[in-house]
Amino acid sequence: MSRVLIVGAGLTGSVCACLLRRELPQKIKIVVWDKSRGAGGRMATSRSPTDSACTVDLGAQYITATPHYARIHQSFYEELLAHGILSPLVSSVEGMMSREEGLTNYVTPKGVSSIVKHYLKESAGAEVFYDRHVTHVYRRGACWEVCRKDGEPEHFDAVVLTMPVPQILQLQGDVGSLMAVPQREQLEAVSYSSRYALGLFYPPHTSIPVPWAAKYICGSPCIRFIAIDNKKRNTESSDCGPSMVVHTSVPFGVEHLEEEKERVQPLIMDELQRLMPGLPQPASSKCQKWRYSQVTRSVADCPGQMTLLSEPLLVCGGDGFTHSNFDGCIESALKVFQVLKSSL
């Protein structure tokens, strides 16, 4: 039985694990390591420190299916709709720009990380470990030795890297020397936007009297998007106060990228008060810096994966190899799965 390590419990990693479990159950032992404390990656859902039933999505906000992807990823959409993980977006989003006809928008009633958790659950038997930050990957004959912060190295027959491309390039050990020059050049050309997300949790019965559930903001140098998260997901309840997420603009994110988020949060709060005067004080908050937010330039021709070595297999995937949304990650996971299937 081959032991496969998937680095990253985001959407790409969790779908890879699920595909391996469903299609090659007898052949593979799946291990997932993520440096964070939970599943989701950039599909992150944060809980209120005072009431774990109140949540806010700090990364991806909704899933938009184009007619093309609705057709080719139909089974993925049907599965998530059948499990109540996705439901149609019915609330009002002001200023949403659609570049294409026939788009369908979905929300996640249990928070966007429920998509990732669904696929990890469907990978029954996979060993998923958090707080495992991979630092070095060495080739040791026919297998890989993978080192992490604060722990013993382990050996695997194949390794899948699904983190943002700059984090793949930061890995030490043999990864860099295995890359052919054109591969390195392609990876170094990948770029991401940067922004902050601020999650705000309000006490029960707090009223936020605006006609929209989410709104794109024009003309603010600081704030680009605001969502009243439980209203957006159509899950308002009297037990739980509203939760709100504020995304900064990319120029603001880039300008303040190297600052402590404790210094940046008051700037975002001041601008929010200016845009929404009279907004009550939140009971608690969570500020997230997305250094690698959405892909602005992906690997040329969007191959879905890049194989750094075939034997033993070392393969990279993630939205950097396609595009930054649900369908981009599914596409990448399917491509990585094809490589694994033909090599194991």
Ligand SMILES: Cc1cc2nc3c(=O)[nH]c(=O)nc-3n(C[C@H](O)[C@H](O)[C@H](O)COP(=O)(O)OP(=O)(O)OC[C@H]3O[C@@H](n4cnc5c(N)ncnc54)[C@H](O)[C@@H]3O)c2cc1C
């Ligand atoms: C602010 C924001 C808004 C967005 N809005 C939308 C939207 O509305 N709709 C949409 O479809 N998409 C949206 N996206 C994009 C979407 O979230 C991403 O495309 C998707 O989540 C990427 O998934 P992934 O698995 O490829 O990567 P990630 O989610 O980044 O997963 C990679 C994982 O690897 C882990 N990791 C990194 N380095 C290491 C290491 N050295 N060792 C161990 N683990 C490591 C990370 O902790 C992470 O969990 C948004 C993203 C952001 C940030």
